[in-house]
Amino acid sequence: MSSTTTAGSRPGTEESFTERVDRLRGAAYRIRRHALDMGEVQGQGYIGQALGVADVLAVLFGDQLNQRPDDPGWDGRDRFLLSIGHYAIAAYAAFAEAGIIPVAELETYGSDESRLPMSAMASYTPGMEISGGSLGHGLGVATGMALGLRHLGNPARVVNLLSDGELDEGSTWEAAMACAHHGLDNVLAVVDVNALQADGPTAGVLRTEPLVEKWEAFGWTVRRVDGNDVPALLGALDELRPGTGAPSVLICDTRIGRGVPLLETREKAHFMRVEAHEWQIARDQLDRQHETGAQA
Amino acid sequence: MTTSAKPRLTTSAMIASFADPGQRTSPAPFGHALAALAEERPEIVGLSADLAKYTDMHVFRAAHPERFFQMGMAEQVMLGAAAGLAEVGLVPFASTYSVFATRRAYDFLCLDIAEPGLNVNVVGALPGLTTGYGPSHQATEDLAILRGCPDLTIVDPCDSVDIAAAVPALADHDGPTYLRLLRGQVPTVLDEYDYRFELGRAAELRTGRDVVLISTGLMTMRALQAAQRLEADHVDVAVLHVPTIKPLDRDAIVAAADTDRLVLTCENHTVIGGLGEAVATEIALAGIGTRLGRIGLPDEFLAAGALPTLHDRYGLSTDAIVARIKESLA
Numbered sequence A: 001m002s003s004t005t006t007a008g009s010r011p012g013t014e015e016s017f018t019e020r021v022d023r024l025r026g027a028a029y030r031i032r033r034h035a036l037d038m039g040e041v042q043g044q045g046y047i048g049q050a051l052g053v054a055d056v057l058a059v060l061f062g063d064q065l066n067q068r069p070d071d072p073g074w075d076g077r078d079r080f081l082l083s084i085g086h087y088a089i090a091a092y093a094a095f096a097e098a099g100i101i102p103v104a105e106l107e108t109y110g111s112d113e114s115r116l117p118m119s120a121m122a123s124y125t126p127g128m129e130i131s132g133g134s135l136g137h138g139l140g141v142a143t144g145m146a147l148g149l150r151h152l153g154n155p156a157r158v159v160n161l162l163s164d165g166e167l168d169e170g171s172t173w174e175a176a177m178a179c180a181h182h183g184l185d186n187v188l189a190v191v192d193v194n195a196l197q198a199d200g201p202t203a204g205v206l207r208t209e210p211l212v213e214k215w216e217a218f219g220w221t222v223r224r225v226d227g228n229d230v231p232a233l234l235g236a237l238d239e240l241r242p243g244t245g246a247p248s249v250l251i252c253d254t255r256i257g258r259g260v261p262l263l264e265t266r267e268k269a270h271f272m273r274v275e276a277h278e279w280q281i282a283r284d285q286l287d288r289q290h291e292t293g294a295q296a
Numbered sequence B: 001m002t003t004s005a006k007p008r009l010t011t012s013a014m015i016a017s018f019a020d021p022g023q024r025t026s027p028a029p030f031g032h033a034l035a036a037l038a039e040e041r042p043e044i045v046g047l048s049a050d051l052a053k054y055t056d057m058h059v060f061r062a063a064h065p066e067r068f069f070q071m072g073m074a075e076q077v078m079l080g081a082a083a084g085l086a087e088v089g090l091v092p093f094a095s096t097y098s099v100f101a102t103r104r105a106y107d108f109l110c111l112d113i114a115e116p117g118l119n120v121n122v123v124g125a126l127p128g129l130t131t132g133y134g135p136s137h138q139a140t141e142d143l144a145i146l147r148g149c150p151d152l153t154i155v156d157p158c159d160s161v162d163i164a165a166a167v168p169a170l171a172d173h174d175g176p177t178y179l180r181l182l183r184g185q186v187p188t189v190l191d192e193y194d195y196r197f198e199l200g201r202a203a204e205l206r207t208g209r210d211v212v213l214i215s216t217g218l219m220t221m222r223a224l225q226a227a228q229r230l231e232a233d234h235v236d237v238a239v240l241h242v243p244t245i246k247p248l249d250r251d252a253i254v255a256a257a258d259t260d261r262l263v264l265t266c267e268n269h270t271v272i273g274g275l276g277e278a279v280a281t282e283i284a285l286a287g288i289g290t291r292l293g294r295i296g297l298p299d300e301f302l303a304a305g306a307l308p309t310l311h312d313r314y315g316l317s318t319d320a321i322v323a324r325i326k327e328s329l330a
Helices: A017-042 A047-064 A085-098 A103-108 A138-151 A164-168 A170-181 A211-217 A230-239 A278-291 B029-040 B057-063 B075-087 B098-104 B106-114 B142-147 B160-172 B219-231 B250-257 B275-285 B307-313 B318-329
Strands: A079-082 A158-163 A187-193 A221-226 A248-253 B025-027 B044-048 B068-070 B091-097 B121-125 B153-155 B177-181 B185-187 B203-206 B211-215 B237-241 B244-246 B262-270 B292-297
Touching: A017 A047, A017 A085, A017 A103, A017 A230, A017 A278, A047 A085, A047 A158, A047 A187, A047 A230, A079 A085, A079 A138, A085 A103, A138 A158, A138 A170, A138 A187, A138 B075, A138 B106, A158 A164, A164 A170, A164 A187, A170 B075, A211 A221, A211 A248, A221 A230, A230 A248, B025 B029, B025 B160, B029 B044, B029 B057, B029 B160, B044 B057, B044 B075, B057 B068, B057 B091, B075 B091, B075 B098, B075 B106, B091 B098, B091 B160, B098 B106, B098 B121, B098 B142, B098 B177, B142 B153, B142 B177, B142 B244, B142 B262, B153 B160, B160 B177, B160 B185, B203 B219, B203 B250, B211 B219, B211 B250, B211 B275, B211 B318, B219 B237, B219 B262, B219 B318, B237 B250, B250 B275, B262 B275, B262 B318, B275 B292, B292 B318, B307 B318
Parallel strands: A079 A158, A158 A187, A187 A248, A221 A248, B044 B068, B044 B091, B091 B121, B121 B177, B153 B177, B211 B237, B211 B262, B262 B292
Antiparallel strands: B025 B185, B153 B244, B203 B237
């Protein structure tokens, strides 16, 4: 799906759409760099997912979420719920890029006493709203937060990043029904569809398609985009604003390892092992891709 | 075949209450207590998973419709949503049947509510053996499941007096709680004793030289009845009521057990993993060697039927407790 370059500037700023796209591509590049640096600390992990979802996180944190990086507990903040706790490495990279945690702290990732455990935990990390990891929890908590915020007259949004694997969990669909039934248009679900889960390709583990039709049937406003296409993400998210009386879902098709050819072609990609000598190769490949603008 | 009239059968539909015939009761004490509390505290909200009418939540719903959230027959999202409501500053009471809150939605109770230490109050109706509907609805192991959950406060009230006092106490407690709910026409018993519900505290309702019954939930009512009956046989029975299962009032339990009296625990729950095992642990750890017995449900899936029949069969009726004490003293 392509987006038009005539789309508007960000509300409240003078920034043009092209400037937004350029800025967010830069952010996505730095999120990927941070993820590779953190991955090297452990030598393995959910690096492929972090690279795949970097553009989505860049657009959310750099453009969509109303937050105060120096005050992560601000009452009026848009809530970002990472129900896929194993994507913590990606979230930390985005938090650092957004200024919520210092970049220098990323090197403690997954180490004893660090605020950045390998699986995301709310009590450890500023900006981490929930402890995900047991999948299918995020959208239920989002439902309650959205009901509560609306009840309290707080205009903040609740954004839940979930994965296609989480759609296996029945609790996700309980929450999808509840959000639609209660007309929670302050909920935005973002589904990272990388078509891969622990036991193999999603199509073979438990078929989730057709996703657009499923969410629509549950009463949601749905957009589906290439999740590695920054202009497409921006265009869709600009359309999915509150005020419609229905919750919104953005389905993002992403590629595991995106931006690093060495890792895009890995056979065992769900939980990736990267050899010590490969990290610098990966960084070099990422830099080259970013410089040549081979993004979208 | 036979020409004589068939005897009228006792059915579970006819006899679904554990209250004795003619016993003083109070209607929907939980619903009324919650509605009254919400008058004073605007942050109180209620949730139900399609069982508002059957968990006395309908009283709150009628009084405060804008603060009631129906989540449908979906216990996982109900507990997740309760966590979300608490995260933004509200104080939820989420009610369903105990079996669904524990067996079905435990991961959500544990990770969404208890791990972040939220002030969410999970209210489970039909605890232990309080329905004749069979194992699908009998939460005979809810305490065993939940006692393992860190930082969860667990209350097993005896009657309408306990429930009315527990509701504001649970809302005041800054952390997750689980209330074993007695619903509908709930017996009123404890107002005849010098007693006030206090979260985390056990209370000696009766003193006695021969036997001490350490009881919780509706079994305290039965323990008191049994103690009264045994007076005629010159058996002097003390009753220690333990409405808070967790945190347990260890000092009161150890003090009650540290005598040469017969000690019996009484609970409306399987003898596995409930009050009996908790008391046994505390007594053993305190180094007390005493005769200890457990009155509770057997380690099996129970039958369907009328409650009085089942309570008698499985040893929870007053008759059964009296018989058990006499047998133990013989």
